[in-house]
Amino acid sequence: MRKPLHHAAHGPPPRDKLGEEFAATAARLAGVAGAVLGWTPDAFWRATPAELEAVVRALCGDASDPAPPDRATIARLMEAFPDG
Structure with a gap:
């Protein structure tokens, strides 16, 4: 007979780093989904x-890596936002 991974009498199992990263990412995505999409937590x-992913792609377009700005765009930005 296999020993259970965790015995309930010892309290909740310890959270590992992967679990903590998942929880943080899920919380961030849930917040974004609520703020941008109007989704409830449920x-x-x-x-x-x-x-x-389908909803985000529909809102943002299908391009995952936008092209870098060309020289003309950079020149316009430098003129509009001078550092001096």
């Missing part, structure tokens, strides 16, 4: 990662 947790 809607966020019921959505699959693929559904969240």
Whole structure:
């Protein structure tokens, strides 16, 4: 018989680094989904990662890496926002 990974009488299992990273990322994404998409926490947790990705792609476009600005764009930005 296999020994259980954690015995309930000893309290909750310790959180590992991966679990902490997941929790932090999930909290950040839930906040973004609420602020930008108007999703409730329940809607966020019921959505699959693929559904969240589809909504974000629909809002942001399909390009994952936008092209860097060209020289003309950089020149316009430098003129509009001089450092001096």
